[in-house]
Amino acid sequence: MNGAAVGGRQMQQRAGNQLHQRQYSSDHFFPDAGNGGGGSKWLQPGGVAYSQQVDYSRMLRSLHKGTSGEFSMSGEPLTPPLTSRSSSQRKNGEEVSPSELSPGILDLHSFDTELLPEQVTGAGFGAGPLGYGRNMDELETSFSSNKPMSRNLVPSENTLLKSFSVDKEKSSAVAKIKVVVRKRPLNKKEIAKKEDDIITIVPSTNSLTVHETKLKVDLTEYLEKHEFVFDAVLDENVSNEEVYHETVEPIIPAIFQRTKATCFAYGQTGNGKTYTMQPLPLKASQDILRHMHHTYRNQGFHLYVSFFEIYGGKLFDLLNDRRKLCMREDGKQKVCIVGLQEYRVSSLDTIKDLIEKGNATRSTGTTGANEESSRSHAILQLAIKKTVDGSESKPARIVGKLSFIDLAGSERGADTTDNDKQTRIEGAEINKSLLALKECIRALDNDQVHIPFRGSKLTEVLRDSFVGDSRTVMISCVSPNSGSCEHTLNTLRYADRVKSLSKGNSKKDLSSATLNVKESVAAPISFSRFEVNSGDTGEDQKPGWSKQVEKEAFLSYNSVSSGREEDLVISSHAKHFRANSRSSSTAEVFDYSEEVYEPDKPSWRKGKAEAYSAVPADGKTRRVDSLAKRRDSQNEDANCFDSDDDLNELLKEEEDLVMAHRRQVEETLNIVREEMRLLDEADQPGNQLDEYISRLNAVLSQKAAGIVNLQTRLAHFQQHLTEKHILVSSLGP
Numbered sequence: 001m002n003g004a005a006v007g008g009r010q011m012q013q014r015a016g017n018q019l020h021q022r023q024y025s026s027d028h029f030f031p032d033a034g035n036g037g038g039g040s041k042w043l044q045p046g047g048v049a050y051s052q053q054v055d056y057s058r059m060l061r062s063l064h065k066g067t068s069g070e071f072s073m074s075g076e077p078l079t080p081p082l083t084s085r086s087s088s089q090r091k092n093g094e095e096v097s098p099s100e101l102s103p104g105i106l107d108l109h110s111f112d113t114e115l116l117p118e119q120v121t122g123a124g125f126g127a128g129p130l131g132y133g134r135n136m137d138e139l140e141t142s143f144s145s146n147k148p149m150s151r152n153l154v155p156s157e158n159t160l161l162k163s164f165s166v167d168k169e170k171s172s173a174v175a176k177i178k179v180v181v182r183k184r185p186l187n188k189k190e191i192a193k194k195e196d197d198i199i200t201i202v203p204s205t206n207s208l209t210v211h212e213t214k215l216k217v218d219l220t221e222y223l224e225k226h227e228f229v230f231d232a233v234l235d236e237n238v239s240n241e242e243v244y245h246e247t248v249e250p251i252i253p254a255i256f257q258r259t260k261a262t263c264f265a266y267g268q269t270g271n272g273k274t275y276t277m278q279p280l281p282l283k284a285s286q287d288i289l290r291h292m293h294h295t296y297r298n299q300g301f302h303l304y305v306s307f308f309e310i311y312g313g314k315l316f317d318l319l320n321d322r323r324k325l326c327m328r329e330d331g332k333q334k335v336c337i338v339g340l341q342e343y344r345v346s347s348l349d350t351i352k353d354l355i356e357k358g359n360a361t362r363s364t365g366t367t368g369a370n371e372e373s374s375r376s377h378a379i380l381q382l383a384i385k386k387t388v389d390g391s392e393s394k395p396a397r398i399v400g401k402l403s404f405i406d407l408a409g410s411e412r413g414a415d416t417t418d419n420d421k422q423t424r425i426e427g428a429e430i431n432k433s434l435l436a437l438k439e440c441i442r443a444l445d446n447d448q449v450h451i452p453f454r455g456s457k458l459t460e461v462l463r464d465s466f467v468g469d470s471r472t473v474m475i476s477c478v479s480p481n482s483g484s485c486e487h488t489l490n491t492l493r494y495a496d497r498v499k500s501l502s503k504g505n506s507k508k509d510l511s512s513a514t515l516n517v518k519e520s521v522a523a524p525i526s527f528s529r530f531e532v533n534s535g536d537t538g539e540d541q542k543p544g545w546s547k548q549v550e551k552e553a554f555l556s557y558n559s560v561s562s563g564r565e566e567d568l569v570i571s572s573h574a575k576h577f578r579a580n581s582r583s584s585s586t587a588e589v590f591d592y593s594e595e596v597y598e599p600d601k602p603s604w605r606k607g608k609a610e611a612y613s614a615v616p617a618d619g620k621t622r623r624v625d626s627l628a629k630r631r632d633s634q635n636e637d638a639n640c641f642d643s644d645d646d647l648n649e650l651l652k653e654e655e656d657l658v659m660a661h662r663r664q665v666e667e668t669l670n671i672v673r674e675e676m677r678l679l680d681e682a683d684q685p686g687n688q689l690d691e692y693i694s695r696l697n698a699v700l701s702q703k704a705a706g707i708v709n710l711q712t713r714l715a716h717f718q719q720h721l722t723e724k725h726i727l728v729s730s731l732g733p
């Protein structure tokens with residue numbers, strides 16, 4: 001984790017199943033004013049365990065000032081005396097007691113999302129050069145200042161309307177799902193071990209190539225290139241500021257227009273997720289505040305911050321002494337997080353304090369790859385709410401929300417062997433939620449009726465952020481060292497899957513179906529050592545999805561199962577089986593490439609669908625893949641079996657798949673036999689022979705693991721096939 005950014009996290013020793021917590025170095029934000037008790041406490045207003053919408057910044061400021069009030073830009077008093085409660089605690093201007101407050105439930109989503117009026121205030125800053133690009137100090141000054149704005153800073157109404165529509169345009173132009181990859185630099189340890197940087201990036205084409213060293217059967221090394229294209233690819237020289245510009249900045253305007261956006265970082269432990277994620281909320285807050293005070297000035301918008309973590313399937317409030325939270329669903333299936341503290345904020349300093357406080361309280365642990373690894377998913381939410389009829393006494397309505405998720409580091413089962421039991425349990429829980437997250441994104445983008453939000457706490461909590469008008473930005477963090485090659489490929493494949501969920505991309509794939517090649521570019525290592533960061537613009541690096549050149553061997557002999565679901569890319573039609581095997585965790589190790597089939601449905605994604613001419617003008621679906629139209633849930637599967645031909649075709653393909661697996665196992669066995677024969681025949685003197693034998697042994701054990709893996713997969717496929725047969729026969733003639 002990024003110790004520097006957090007500024008003083010300390011890891012406590014884990015005792016048994018106890019959490020690791022980062023202790024915030026300064027717990028002195030507030031004296032225990034309300035209780036009059038001794039010692040400092042972190043925001044315990046009145047010492048009452050009520051929730052929720054604490055006007056934190058007012059309290060902070062009034063504490064700093066020691067006065068009973070401050071003034072908003074409009075000149076109205078904002079801050080109640082320290083001893084009084086925030087505006088949310090007032091009822092028609094009267095003080096109310098905590099017992100009259102909400103019953104301890106913060107329903108982040110209980111208020112109907114409100115459509116903004118299609119107009120902006122006639123005064124204030126525009127979002128143009130005046131609004132953007134100023135530093136935070138200036139920004140703060142302008143936010144907290146009660147001075148009237150200088151005349152020449154006030155743009156015309158036209159300019160404002162223009163900037164507003166530019167914002168709208170910008171936000172609607174942002175893809176529903178954006179996948180960005182960030183490569184971190186080699187760290188000291190890796191440099192000391194003289195590890196190679198195996199990733200080359202060509203920013204101009206958003207492409208990234210992983211150069212994997214592999215062994216042939218005769219034990220000579222060769223390089224295999226895996227090439228990927230994403231929405232953006234950021235190399236090790238890219239700053240956090242640039243990451244923000246590339247990822248979150250474009251979606252800020254959308255948050256004011258009923259959009260819920262989610263930005264999350266994904267990647268192996270120690271790859272820079274926290275380093276990447278931590279600065280983003282503050283930068284986003286800066287932009288949100290700027291919009292509130294300029295484009296949407298005097299429209300009753302307020303910003304609220306909450307910060308919690310999911311650790312071991314449980315929720316903890318990071319801004320309220322790790323208070324345990326419960327998640328509930330109301331009758332409308334809206335998610336309520338009971339007890340979550342939410343702070344109304346209007347200054348960047350306050351937000352910064354809150355973020356630091358939350359980060360310092362997160363659960364951390366030590367993994368093989370990161371001494372201070374996040375063992376939890378941390379979710380920081382910035383909610384924009386609007387007062388109803390300009391009344392402070394009524395609960396504000398949520399307009400939009402931006403969630404930042406610093407996912408716990410993904411690591412493979414294989415890497416956790418040296419970890420204690422707790423760490424391994426954490427790892428399993430983490431991987432489960434990552435899988436669930438991908439499943440949800442996949443289902444959403446396929447317009448599936450059933451979205452498997454219940455797959456994990458993470459997805460349950462995020463349900464609200466994914467339905468309706470939503471935006472998702474995924475930042476995949478990868479490390480460049482050769483030792484992490486397999487992890488890196490797994491991460492990139494996960495990202496690639498998420499990216500390929502986008503119908504738009506799928507359509508591009510389909511329109512160039514044969515171009516969606518899966519090939520490897522291999523060369524003997526002695527001849528083809530790549531130049532690190534040489535801007536490897538080889539011939540095979542062409543822009544566009546069709547250039548996705550990745551070795552995805554049907555089943556690579558050399559790949560030893562890591563137990564992670566990204567490890568395998570088997571075949572598009574196999575996705576069917578997933579629906580039937582959701583309950584089986586082992587079945588979830590399978591991942592499937594997919595050629596997504598696009599029915600022309602009227603939905604919130606229609607705009608995107610229309611962008612692609614592959615959908616026939618008559619609106620009828622075009623058969624691209626006999627299987628694709630029946631891929632989602634079991635019910636959907638059953639409903640979609642149109643004809644016996646389709647069913648037979650499906651069964652045939654599945655049988656072929658099983659046969660192919662069988663062949664793979666047999667071929668692998670043959671290789672092992674051949675190697676054993678070689679071993680027996682090896683007629684080499686002394687040391688050389690020993691060395692040769694030990695190398696062969698290494699290869700053999702690798703193969704043996706591969707065989708076990710293949711056999712397991714084969715068994716699963718056979719099981720699925722049987723289930724399919726049963727399903728087919730149950731459908732009757």
Ligand SMILES: Nc1ncnc2c1ncn2[C@@H]1O[C@H](COP(=O)(O)OP(=O)(O)OP(=O)(O)O)[C@@H](O)[C@H]1O
Nearest residue numbers: 001002184269270271272273274275370373374409
């Ligand atoms: N782009 C980068 N530039 C410089 N240093 C980086 C970069 N990315 C990560 N680091 C450094 O690498 C280390 C690990 O990063 P970080 O803690 O963010 O990893 P992580 O992916 O969050 O790990 P985990 O999942 O275990 O929490 C930190 O010391 C961080 O400062």
